[in-house]
Amino acid sequence: MTSEYIVFEEKYCTGCTQCIRACPIKAIRIKNNKAVCITSLCIGCGECIRVCPEGAISSAISDEEPLEKEKINVAIVSPILYAQFPGFMPNDVLLGLKQMGFDHAIDLSYYLEMFQYAVEEFIARNRKTNMAPWPLISPICPVVNQLIAIKYPNLLDHILPLKHPAGLVGNEIRKKLSQEHGVKEEDVILYHITPCFSKVVSDRSGLMAELSYMDKAIGINKIYPGLLQKMEEIKDFELNLFPYEHFSFAPGARGPMWGMSGGEIAGMKLEKVIAVSGFKEIIAYIEKIEMGLLKDMEYIEFRACSEGCLGGPLTAVDRYLAKSTVQKFLKIFGIGRRVQRKKVHMLYEKGWFFSELKPSELADSYYLKQTPLTIEDIKKIENLISVIQGNDCGACGAPDCKTFAEDVARGYADVEDCFKMRQG
């Protein structure tokens, strides 16, 4: 049983019901003692992976494959990676990646900074035009985008229609490197090294379409052991191995700071901003936006993982330890800006930052995900809930009695699946 993001291994599943309760969109059921995912609803948050005591659930992203020697292999590095190695500097990490066989290791910080400028610009213009509704929502967290698309599609027009920084980098780097090495564009293989499997290409949503510029994704947890070994082997600092790339700056602290909740907005010159992380909290805030609150906020940074991307499901090191490493970087490097505003401004005018598809254009396709309930259905549901008088035991395979009653109304489950109903 597999969704786009998650693999359920039946042989390890004991039907313990932990995952059905953890799933924030109630997309998992237990059928015949095994977890089954309603794949059309999965948003790839990874909560089920975290709670499964048997290790029966894992990410569907491809295992580390050996690099193809005749191709130009490029690591596009999420700055979260630096935070996994407390004893090393970001440059050591890039160097380690080169030792592993990558031809280039590209730091994302520069593009993150450009993205921040673009957000400031968008918001400044929106103050005048009021084209997009306040508060605007950061397009960075793919799980949040999916959550809004599936459960709150009428809020899709709050998502800022800018490209994700990894999307910005992908297209440009591929062109530059194919020219530089004199190879075809398809011979440049981009590996996204990521803390989060939702960032893996998913055409379904269209929300992150620009991420399909990446060819492959490698979880930080997969690359961690091998990379650590290579980094420990580096004894002397050899200048010819220096990992700078002429099209990106040396990594500083701004990049890793993005991994912390609040790190994205901390680098922006905006005041009416707020950062929220963790699933329960973001749902509460999204519901507030739906009720017309928070209109005096301009930009909200949502991160599905608590503490931000440092807590991503594919990281190797505990989120608080990683955070401490980032805080060390902040002390060493500070968070000064390096990108030239003039250059960014030009690119902005050219439309370089804008996503090809506006999230709001997708709203209709999400409304049709589930068949609508009728007045009769909801009466049946309320009635069943009051007859069961249950305590959300989960024995029927649904996360709670309400969801069970809905499943019955939709014809996905049988009343007899509830042991209280069986006893009559």
Place this chain on the structure above:
Amino acid sequence: MPSFKKCFNIRSRDFIHAGEASIAVQQLLKQMHVDSNLIRRIAICGYEGEMNVVMHGGDGLFCVEIDKNKIVLNISDDGQGIKDIAKVMEKGFSTATDEYREMGFGAGMGLPNMEKNADNMIIESENENGTTVQMTFFTKSA
């Protein structure tokens, strides 16, 4: 004509759970694929109404009734009541205390905002004897 009715209790000064009834109604309407703009209007009215009970009213009841053509919110409480209904309908009028203003409430937009978003609104209140606000929303006939 089959209709569906459900009620939720609201407790005075319970800011932790304030808004939950509106959210539950909102989720229900979403499952029924009610027009999203309409859901939004109902959510705004529901939330304002719920907060009014939590802040000014006593304990209250939040009821939703859904039938084919309309959705009715009926929010009632046993609190202090409204002395002058015409006055509270004025934009900017507020009786919120400093404490509530610090929490971001008290802009004096509550009831006018509800009236703006509802298709029809009726307030019944007697001084010292509670308040009932009934808001009707018409669904677009298919």
